[in-house]
Amino acid sequence: MRGVKILERALAALPIMLGVCIVVFLFMRLLPGDPVDIMLGEASNVTQEEIDALRSQFNLDDPLHVQLASYLMRVLKGDLGYSISRSSNVGKLLLEALPATVELALAAILIALAVAVPLGIITAVKHKSLIDRSSMACSFLGISMPAFWLGIVLILIFSVHLKWLPTSGRATYGLVPSHVTGFYVLDSILTGNLPALKDSLRHLVLPSIALGAAPAAVITRIIRSSMLETLRKDYVTYARAKGVAEWAVIIKHAFRNALIPAVTVTGLEIGGLLGGNMVVETIFGWPGMGRLVVDGIFSRDYSLVQGAVMVYGLTFVTVNLIADILYTWLNPKLVVGEKV
């Protein structure tokens, strides 16, 4: 039964992905005038071949629906267009930048969960205590603080003032691990390169805190509120009455059920993380997709921006789909409900 539900969800994501592609295609129509002219207006030393490549990429002389159809066909084949500012394929550029972005996003979400899960449980168990109140105040601050400013403050304190951590980049020159997966932390472990591991972790600390702070705040609040709810449930009282140890009641009985909304919210937060990462990557000189896009905007490289926005959208749909599948898998109600 759960299998059917999961398959249903996966199929429902397909039209949304198609919609994402269509919206991104229409983005280009926001440009007043001929996109190719506008792009080339800024670029110098463009060859005739590149102009032709762009012309055929947008086939602007065809009617809109023909343009859309050919655009979708190219996307299906994995062709996201040609970047004039970097003289390369957009798909290839994004793929090269992807490991850096994913590494940072994973580190950020790990930090967020490492803070949010224990804090969410403690604040719910010690409801209305000092620790609860101060954590809630902090989480409010975390929600209200823009990631880019937090990043700058962290740089000011830990890099400029205390000189503990590097200000920017993924690795110190000369300490880049040899390429295996593109994930520096993983690569340095795989190649047994200890100095590189230490170096890449040091570079990862500040950006992932800047990026992880807001999700940490949101997830803490969600875990807290759903823990508060489950702690009041009859089965928790029953478990206590049965003489189950208090920690086991909290972890096994209450937290397992409180986890379900947290999974959904974590999925949604990863979306915010993807957005925040553009700004954080810019601040920390992190060579990921976000910085690629921001550079693309300034060099009027619209195919690059368009391709990246689509990849971000599709990634977000996929992440939410995974969260939904986890949710279905975690939620026993759905199965019991089907059997009755």
Next chain:
Amino acid sequence: MIRGESTQASVRRRLMRLRLRLWAESAGATLKRLGRNKSAVAGAVVVTAIVLAAVLAPLISPYSPDKMNLNDRFSPPGGEYVLGADHLGRDVLTRILHGARVSILVGLITVAISIFTGGVLGVLAGYYGGTLDTFMSRLTEVLLAFPYLIFAIGAMAMLGPGFWNLVWALCFKGWVEFFRLARAGVLAEKTKEYVEAAKVLGRSDLEIMGFEILPNIVNPLLVVGTLRMGTMMVMEASLSFLGIGIPPRIPTWGSMIQDGYRFILNAWWLSTFPGIILVALVLSVNLVGEGLREVLDPDLQTF
């Protein structure tokens, strides 16, 4: 009864007066309960102070926002320039006061447009259903598939910097949330007895939607609207920080932080102060929003 008026028109007029009185009463009660929430009051005080400062900016700021004094470049805070001077010798405090205008206007205008568009479309879609509803719901699902900031960055990349371009870029996706709230509200309300009664009494669809249903579904819209003002301000600052929001000649907190970031090694105050005031404003708006939520719609999941 006004002379010459039909009975029906008179009933309507009196009904309208009754409604207005009820709305005013419930608004008063809401404010009263909000006043008992200490953090909401604190938030409201800070917001009011910043708004006043922004309105009065040209009168109270010590300098002109664009006045450069190259002799005073990078003057540290505390001296002649209370919060220091930037790389062109412009007063940071003055520029913060002027920057507040952009943040507040962006927050107010984008949320107003989003609530209005999303609310109207959501009520219509929920009430009539059919093709309009199906189409709009699919469209919102697709728009929700984009992380907000990415969508705004993409739109700004195409539109180019500018105040109104920024407002539109934020509104393209901003209305979606209000559409969904309004639609869900109407779907829950429209089968209730009072709506049936209004139909039997021959009220027009417009009257039913506007006067009967809307007052019952407006609370979550107001709560989320308040909270989104903070989100929009952060988004504006992020875009201006990236250099694709408000054009550089207008002082904004985001672009001040960006300017200061370039000189982070020797002038810490340039990025720090605009950031602090931005966080203070957003935090205060959020406190008011959370306070409103507790009064108007305690079960609403906001963050």
